[in-house]
Amino acid sequence: MADLRINFAGIRSPNPFWLASAPPSNSGAQVHRAFEAGWGGAVWKTIGAPVLNVSNRYGAWHFGGQKMLAINNVELISDRPLELNLREIAEVKRAWPDRAVIVSAMVESKPEVWHDIIKKIQDTGADGIELNYGCPHGMSERGMGSAVGQVPEYCEQITGWVMQVAKIPVIVKLTPNISNIVMPARAAVAAGADALSLINTINSIIGVDLDTFELVPNIGGKGGHGGYAGPAVKPVALNMLSALGTDPEVSQSNLPISGMGGISTWSDAAEFLLLGASSLQVCTAVMHYGFRIIEDLCDGLSNWMDEKGFKRISDVVGQSVHRVSDFKNFDLSFKAVARIDQQKCIRCNLCYVACNDTAHQCIDLVAKDGSIVPPGSYDVRSNGKEEAVSTRPSVQVREEDCVGCRLCFNVCPVDSCISMVEEPSGRPSVTWDEITQKQPEVTEDWEKMKAYREKMGIHIH
């Protein structure tokens, strides 16, 4: 069985899964129960400045019969008294010495206020501190949360204040509501932070009520942007995680990164590890199904690691980072074509319509006699399941016309029915970057491009 223990910037936990700073880690009683269920750690819901909350604070996006592909919230940091939170943090840590107890903090942007909260947190015996520079609503209006995270200078300055008094590891949590995530990360590195975490929630409006024209959720007739999280944000989080891993400045600092943003299953977790996260935080999936999901997160991850021959988490971390690249470095001679397994095909024709309407018109409907037929080519009097099924044409790819766009592969509802088959293109490997360096005229002039394509045998369909 794989060893799931981690040591993240000196913070140890029996598995890499921590509750993210959020409603699930709002109180001692909740964190106790989470630890009983098996969670490796918890980032306590942010403590700091006094706040008041509102009703109807969570919205959700549902799609195709699936509930809560994403959640959004306008809940603020902890509205429980600071002293109560600090006392419960101390109690939980005493009761669970082997688990990671990290405390998220956010206070007014004054050095003395930050010094005070950091010292109070350290007095609880907590293992680490996470600086919340991400909260996108409410707190940001008061100059905290993402108002800090969006300005690298503020980020560096406040982290510096914290580091002046910090005796336990400090994690800087980044906001995704910024055009380049690397900038605040570099600021945190420069200020001496011990680790990074990302992503916080994304600015969002979930929707509009079509009967009342109010926003969803409706807060006394008003609504506004809230933090977006859950399965739908995972690709955004993976991209930002990989941006840190591929930035020379951030990656050379060797700061560990705690990854979060839509982690719902062990396989999501494995993807975050492969792209460089070395601890993992979870919120929406817990808010949907409860603490019990930790069992399969650990069990599934462990089984996958065994299958792949990984002995410990650190063996997995960052394994895919070197694969992250830019378009200019992709091999323009790499060729793949779609191939449909006729035995598995259920003849839904979704690949046909996708290719025909929106891609490259290289899938045909082929009748039993081998002729290409248009859709709907049956007599109006033809009916019944036997006729409908037995006369239904098959879908076939004209591979010589297929550009390998992979749209059909994506829409096919049958597992492993369409595969993207690598084919030799007959052309030597070349990247856009290489063409730009060796033959810049090709990249600037359509006539030169035409000549280049003719020479290389590249046909555009």
Next chain:
Amino acid sequence: MNRREGVLNEKATGATGQDGLAEALPPLTRNEALVESARCLMCYDAPCTHACPTHIDIPKFIKKINTGNLKGSARAILESNLLGATCARVCPVQELCEGACVLGAEHKPIAIGRLQRYAMDYVYAKGADIFLTAKTSGKKIAVIGAGPAGLSCAGELAKKGHDVTLFEKRDLAGGLSTFGIIGLREPVEIALAEVAMIQRLGVRIETRREIGEDLVLADIQAKFDAIFLSLGLGATPNLGIPGEEQVIDGLEYIEQSKLNGHNLKIGRNVVVIGAGNTAIDCATIAKRMGAERVTMIYRRTAHEMTAYPHEYDFIKREGVRFEFLTQPVRIRVEKEIVEGVECVRMSLGQKDASGRPAPRPVEDSQFLIPADQVVKAIGQQKAPLASRLNLKTLKGYIDVDEYFQTSLPGVYAGGDCIRARGAASTVMAVQDGKLAARAIHERLVGNG
């Protein structure tokens, strides 16, 4: 969700009395409809649409349910099939749309029938009329017979602005939907709501008008620009055995159960002669309304019976007994009270004209099935009026060309009365009516 859509569900099995004949499948809840409609892959040029005799654009109406556009969903259904509410309930979906669903092979086909009912229930509950009638054409059309074919044809023509009169010999319109389909599949209210919708399209319905009686074809021809005959089939044929006068007609049995259930007398020990879908309905009524024992007798075997496989599966679970290879030869009657059915065993020989093995009596095989009520459901006679109206026939059915025109110019026909080939069904009748309406419209005003 019930796997066997369109079939009576298990929950209702075992209920007796009138409640046992209430519509068996519950309507889908909103959430069920959303989850089920989300499951639809939205196939392109979908096989369900091909399999549907009226070619409803099924992925289109299902996705509209999923987006919450129920009025649009209903319109998508009704554009192809004006009797969508009946068809949602009575169609043998296993043989048609659901049987062709691409999810059927390995998984569970989409519950198309029940989703269609969901969209139809919505518009009927709202009382929303989907279609606006077109500008009056000035053309008068007579439709004879207000069953599914007649209603479909009349409604389609009214949509085009024609002045349509629908003549019906019975007290109520709707044909077999009103009188002949067991209530647990389609309550009478559904059929009558569809009739009312057809009337709102502008169709005038005159009941108790029977052709050949007070209506003379030549008179109608003189007064109307075109005629559509949707005469259905005739009475149940005679068994030709002694005691026949004590035998109840199966269609009447069903009609009584729907329209006059409290007065329908059910035997303790009921024999149903026949093994088609109507026979199964009769056996179901008997069983659910209190018969202690119900026996279906059929001269061939389960292999040759004309009932749909899902119907046979259903009735077996109702606890009905079968006597296959059994031919009734006499109804035993004492002082006008039925005591039983005298039968002989049969064996199957060579294939006959129907393509099925011909049953032959086995010598000295007489036996008695005790019974106090005997119901026959052995099909209906072919269109009895065809020859009286001097129409050309095909195998006893009214012969029509590819535009549903009979041998008399301007006189069209559709529905069971022309069904010389293929299985007679509501949805086929609806399609006949629709296609004939198109042909009539083109004849009268050209394509436009």
